[in-house]
Amino acid sequence: MSSSAVETDTPDLVCQLDNVQGMVDALSCVRWKRQQDAVVELSEHGVVLIVEETGCLQAKVYLKRELFLSYEYSAEGRPRFGVSLSLFVDCLNTFSVPGHLSTIEIRYPGPDMQLLLKSIDSPDACIYAEIRTRIPDTISWDYNFEPAGRTPLSFTVKSAALKEAIDDLEWPGSSIQIVVQPDPPSVTFKGEGHGDLQIDFMYYANTDLLIAFHCDRRVCYRYKYKFLRATTSNIPSSVIKDSRGSKLTIGRGGMLKVQHLVSVVRSTQHSHNDSAGYQQPSRIAYIEFYVKPEETEDPVNDS
Amino acid sequence: MKRVWTVSVVIRSPDPVIPFISTLPNCPCIAFWLLHSELKGAKNESHLSINCRVVKDRRRRRRRRREMKFKAFLTDNGVHLLEKRFLPALDKMGRVCHLYLTRDHAIFLHNLLNGDGVQCIAQFRKEALFDDYRISSQNDDRIAFVIDLGLLHRALRSSVSISLEGPTGGSAASNRLQIKLVKKLPSNSRQPMPFLTFETKGYKSAVVQDVPISKPLSRADVMELQSALDMAQDLPQTLVQVPDLLQLQNFVDRLKHVGDLLNVSITQYGDLHLQVSTTLITVGAEFQKLRVIGVRVEAPAGDGGASAQSRTEMAKQRGEALSVQVSMKHFAKSLQCHLTKPDSAFYGIAAQGGCLTVIFQFFIPGTRQTDKSISLHCRLPVLDTGSS
Structure with a gap:
């Protein structure tokens, strides 16, 4: 918590956002169960929201300052607070009116360390919300992602295809093996449980599904199905509609990083300099999941 | 004779x-x-x-023993009003309601005799729905019974579809929709039961549909219903006009996740303030400068910078605002009345915070004049007068 806010009465952050739905989409993406606590970190670069589950799964939503209409940051250090993700998303949802452009102001902290939200488009009708914040839980920082070896092991797959594959793997169940190999260049998802299911993405066969592929050696790790599922279960429909790709990277020790891009574009795209169809790259929220591999008794390591 | x-x-x-x-x-x-x-x-x-x-x-x-009789023909306008607008809305207020027929009016009443739900009163002058309206009963020509709105709606809908069948849609005179009160012996029963019967003559077929109803209310119960209806006609001192009912409904739909209790404050200078508050979150909406009917005062100058809560609090202290707490569910339900396509809606708080009243206004089509043959209003029970 920044002390400057209390002394000078200037809030740490006052920002305005004109696409509430985009923010709801981005935050919903990391909402894999009903009650989830999140930690929000503010900085001069933007807002990061972090959600974690039992030391095995962590998700981060990066909302860069460019996503906001205005972003006035006046804290020192990086103030952090805890908030209920479900409340935050439900609350933001009340501000998003379908077919109507709504602009909101977000302010932190309020007089009682609340997170304050307020609609600012109409002078005579105002929606406001105050969300109580908590002193944040400590975040485990052992999700430091380091590349294994010299070249990063990564592939990019259509988000829709990834979601479909992971949904299909529900049937075999609990533990899913991901194999990435250079020869033939392919990615394999394999589930063994009530039955076996193997889903192969061949790089040369489906270049429209597997968009990019970097691998110089075979690796194989197992991940808990429910954690893999959390990475795609709430991908917003806009991601599927825009036919975006998700990037998966396997790092040291088998740590899996899944990255999605969610557009937080203005609902009416008439702003300055935007030629038709061109989306400003800055109008993207980055979502990252880190999934730890299962510890197997017979380790299939990166050789 | x-x-x-x-x-x-x-x-x-x-x-x-x-x-x-x-x-x-x-x-x-x-x-x-x-x-x-x-x-x-x-x-x-x-x-x-x-x-x-x-x-x-x-x-x-x-x-x-003056016999209880009710027989009338529904007009096209009446069919449209009920089928497309009022029955869908009233069905949302509660599946069953009282239908109270008098010499001049047909009235749908929700929760008037059993206290705790949203009271909803939809009153039609007989000309708004019927022609050739005949009613008689020993109780000053008043008949009341309980009816299932879902069944009523279904019967009406299929009657309409039958009367529309045929190459030209039938002539207006031949396919009139008759509605009457009958007593019939249902199959597998020995006791004759009361029904509201719809008779339609289509191009090729004639269909009779019986909507089961309760036994008509006794004289005492009708009296009680009438006095509850009289009591429910009190108007709040100040009413404010809601600008956009759909927008409000949208907002309340989303607010439902937040909490079960809704604080409603109405000021005499045209502010409507809704707020839900739990230990973790407070969400509210404030609508300002609304049209005021009844007792009104000028808006205080220069408190634009204060928060909605503190503005409301100050207005209450000056005696220019009333505040009540109602169930979120009730409030959302009352908004379902937008299905009747009212031309405007007004909220007001009864004296001493007795209840929250919503009054819907209907214009004569094509004019800005109130259609006095239709009236609809709801009264939401108050959980806390908000004075403490």
């Missing part, structure tokens, strides 16, 4: 009367009774007097 008149005309000269009357097997006694004084010299006087007594008895019985 008709027969009696016919006879009385014939009877000017006494002689042919007796043979004539004997040809009327169904009504000789009535005729005799009418002309009793003129027939004193007749030979079968004793016979006459017996008949006469019978007639008098029957008349007395009739007077005592």
Whole structure:
């Protein structure tokens, strides 16, 4: 918590956002169960929201300052607070009116360390919300992602295809093996449980599904199905509609990083300099999941 | 009665009367009774007097037991009002309601006799729905019963579809939709049951649909219903007009996740303030500068910078605002009335915070004049007067 806010009465952050739905989409993406606590970190670069589950799964939503209409940051250090993700998303949802452009102001902290939200488009009708914040839980920082070896092991797959594959793997169940190999260049998802299911993405066969592929050696790790599922279960429909790709990277020790891009574009795209169809790259929220591999008794390591 | 008149005309000269009357097997006694004084010299006087007594008895019985009857034809406008607008909305207020028919009005009433839900009163002048409206009952021509709105809606919908069938949609005169109160013996029952019957004649078919209803309310219950209805007509001192009912409904739909209790404050200078508060979150909406009907004051100058909560609090202290707490569910339900397509809606808080009232206004189509033949309002029970 920044002390400057209390002394000078200037809030740490006052920002305005004109696409509430985009923010709801981005935050919903990391909402894999009903009650989830999140930690929000503010900085001069933007807002990061972090959600974690039992030391095995962590998700981060990066909302860069460019996503906001205005972003006035006046804290020192990086103030952090805890908030209920479900409340935050439900609350933001009340501000998003379908077919109507709504602009909101977000302010932190309020007089009682609340997170304050307020609609600012109409002078005579105002929606406001105050969300109580908590002193944040400590975040485990052992999700430091380091590349294994010299070249990063990564592939990019259509988000829709990834979601479909992971949904299909529900049937075999609990533990899913991901194999990435250079020869033939392919990615394999394999589930063994009530039955076996193997889903192969061949790089040369489906270049429209597997968009990019970097691998110089075979690796194989197992991940808990429910954690893999959390990475795609709430991908917003806009991601599927825009036919975006998700990037998966396997790092040291088998740590899996899944990255999605969610557009937080203005609902009416008439702003300055935007030629038709061109989306400003800055109008993207980055979502990252880190999934730890299962510890197997017979380790299939990166050789 | 008709027969009696016919006879009385014939009877000017006494002689042919007796043979004539004997040809009327169904009504000789009535005729005799009418002309009793003129027939004193007749030979079968004793016979006459017996008949006469019978007639008098029957008349007395009739007077005592004036039959409960209701029969009317729904107009096209009435069908449209009910089928497309009111029944869908009223069904959302609660599946069953009282239908209360009087000489001039048909009224749908929700929760008037059993206290705790949203009271909803939809009143139609008979001309708004019916023509050829006939009602009679021993209780000042008032009939009330409980009806299932879902069934009523279904019957009406299919009646409409039948009357629309055929190449030209049928002529207006032949496919009128008749609605009447009947008692019938349902299959697998020995007890005759009351029904509201819809009769439609389509191009090729005629269909009768029976909507089961409760036994008509007793005289005492009708009295109670009437007095509850009279009590529910009180208007709040100040009413504010909601600018956009759909937008409000949208907002409340999303607010439902947040909490179950809604604080509603209304100021005399046209502010409507809704707020849900739990230990973790407070969400509210403030609508300012709304149209005010009734007691109003000028908005205080220069508190634009204060928060909505503190502005409301100050107005309450000055006695220019009332605040109540109602159930979020009730509030959302009352908004379902937008399905009736009202032209405007007003919120007000009854004196001493007795209840939250919503009044819907309907214009005569194509004008800005209130259609006085239709009225709809809801009263939401208050959970806390908010004064503490």
